[in-house]
Amino acid sequence: MIESWRWYGPFDTISLAEIAQTGAAGIVHALHEVPYGEVWTREAVAARKAEITGAGFRWDVVESLPVHEAIKRGEGDLSTLFANYRQSMANLAAEGIRTICYNFMPLLDWTRTDLKAPVARGGTCLRFDTARMATFEIHMLGRTDAEGDYPEEVLRRAAAWFQASTEGDRDALLHAIMSGLPGAFDRYDIAGLRKALKGYEGIDRDTLRANYRRFLEEVIPAAEDLGMALCVHPDDPPRDILGLPRIVSDEDGIGWIMQAVDSPANGLTLCSGSLGANPANDVPAIARHFAARIRFAHLRNVAKEADGSFEEAAHLDGDTDMVALIAVLLGEERRRRDAGEDFAQIPMRPDHGHDLLHDMERESFPGYPLIGRLRGLAELRGVARALEQAG
Structure with a gap:
């Protein structure tokens, strides 16, 4: 190789x-x-x-x-x-x-939902947390029908995280989700992402x-x-x-x-x-x-x-x-x-x-x-x- x-x-x-x-x-x-x-x-x-x-x-x-x-x-x-x-x-x-x-x-x-998740023996890694993704989709983005994509236990943890989160926590979550676009010219805020998603309706x-x-x-x-x-x-x-x-x-x-x-x-x-x-x-x-x-x-x-x-x-x-x-x-x-x-x-x-x-x-x-x-x-x-x- x-x-x-x-x-x-x-x-x-x-x-x-x-x-x-x-x-x-x-x-x-x-x-x-x-x-x-x-x-x-x-x-x-x-x-x-x-x-x-x-x-x-x-x-x-x-x-x-x-x-x-x-x-x-x-x-x-x-x-x-x-x-x-x-x-x-x-x-x-x-x-x-x-x-x-x-x-x-x-x-x-x-x-990903986390860019700096801790690694057991030191260091950090990228992480995709299903409950954090559910938090983003349901409680921050307000996507219609998003709750149907997640099991009840994940929904419960998502709601708990959102209730306990600060504005800084939510900004960090949005930043992490947007970070998978290296070199791209589109970086969305919540309103921009909602608008972009409308282009995929149907x-x-x-x-x-x-x-x-x-x-x-x-x-x-x-x-x-x-x-x-x-x-x-x-x-x-x-x-x-x-x-x-x-x-x-x-x-x-x-x-x-x-x-x-x-x-x-x-x-x-x-x-x-x-x-x-x-x-x-x-x-x-x-x-x-x-x-x-x-x-x-x-x-x-x-x-x-x-x-x-x-x-x-x-x-x-x-x-x-x-x-x-x-x-x-x-x-x-x-x-x-x-x-x-x-x-x-x-x-x-x-x-x-x-x-x-x-x-x-x-x-x-x-x-x-x-x-x-x-x-x-x-x-x-x-x-x-x-x-x-x-x-």
């Missing part, structure tokens, strides 16, 4: 020189400064690539080339947005970047799937022509949020996408943490099932709780058997090499890490500290080396 590291460019407090000391060979990056729906010019791509390669790295994967909300809603004349997306793809391909990670989550990307699972199929039909033929792969990232968390349907949460959902436009260019970002937060998902089994379509891997772990809550675990310590999962990925790489296939190596990055030691004194994007991810990369590297030597 190609050991990679997510870097936020001019927005990142972690420098390329520091990343070099982690041992990572590749950079995963996006032009976060470009508003959604606008073209990534070849000049801008080339300039950023020169910065990355000049520091001794490869730029292997774009994460993410965002899908505009109007495309997800299927709203209005989308011809310009589709054309802009294809042109951005062409400009990336012209600079030798051929793997694009993206997601099709309505409105919000990854969602859009159910089938409608979202239809809009997604249309997107794939518009961009996958271009990816084939350019020798690229688009790799969908699973929903995080893998459940409906804010009454919005999520359709990339399990094996069935991924299978539908792969068949919607059946092409090697229609690929998968295997995110062990996103899929692992669904108790019904066997992540190594899902990886085996879709191995031929995996073009990129996010390796992280989560510890789940009975009510649907979960938090980021150390990379080798959560509910997913990371050794078994890495064995699947290495086996797929061997198969590709033996078959002489393109994209034989799978870029991998340590996803989300605990804030450890000096991480807690340094501002960074939530989930993306230096030391916590360095620990994760070292652990994953050790597993991969051991498996490779064992044959």
Whole structure:
């Protein structure tokens, strides 16, 4: 696997020189400064690539080339947005970047309720607390019918938390939920989020799937022509949020996408943490099932709780058997090499890490500290080396 590291460019407090000391060979990056729906010019791509390669790295994967909300809603004349997306793809391909990670989550990307949950032996982690999410939806957002999405015990705890919370507590909860949009230009307050949700009224699972199929039909033929792969990232968390349907949460959902436009260019970002937060998902089994379509891997772990809550675990310590999962990925790489296939190596990055030691004194994007991810990369590297030597 190609050991990679997510870097936020001019927005990142972690420098390329520091990343070099982690041992990572590749950079995963996006032009976060470009508003959604606008073209990534070849000049801008080339300039950023020169910065990355000049520091001794490869730029292997774009994460993410965002899908505009109007495309997800299927709203209005989308011809310009589709054309802009294809042109951005062409400009990336012209600079030798051929793997694009993206997601099709309505409105919000990854969602957490706590950005600094304490870890048992010190440090902090990201956490999704079902009762806090219920508090937000019912008592702060006032979403109609939200109570029907939660069991009675969760509703009781949500009401108790809201009654005991301060304005600062509620502001922190809103901030945490909005923090899954790195580089995005939309950050909502309560009124703004209510307005944004109205744009999705009447859009159910089938409608979202239809809009997604249309997107794939518009961009996958271009990816084939350019020798690229688009790799969908699973929903995080893998459940409906804010009454919005999520359709990339399990094996069935991924299978539908792969068949919607059946092409090697229609690929998968295997995110062990996103899929692992669904108790019904066997992540190594899902990886085996879709191995031929995996073009990129996010390796992280989560510890789940009975009510649907979960938090980021150390990379080798959560509910997913990371050794078994890495064995699947290495086996797929061997198969590709033996078959002489393109994209034989799978870029991998340590996803989300605990804030450890000096991480807690340094501002960074939530989930993306230096030391916590360095620990994760070292652990994953050790597993991969051991498996490779064992044959």
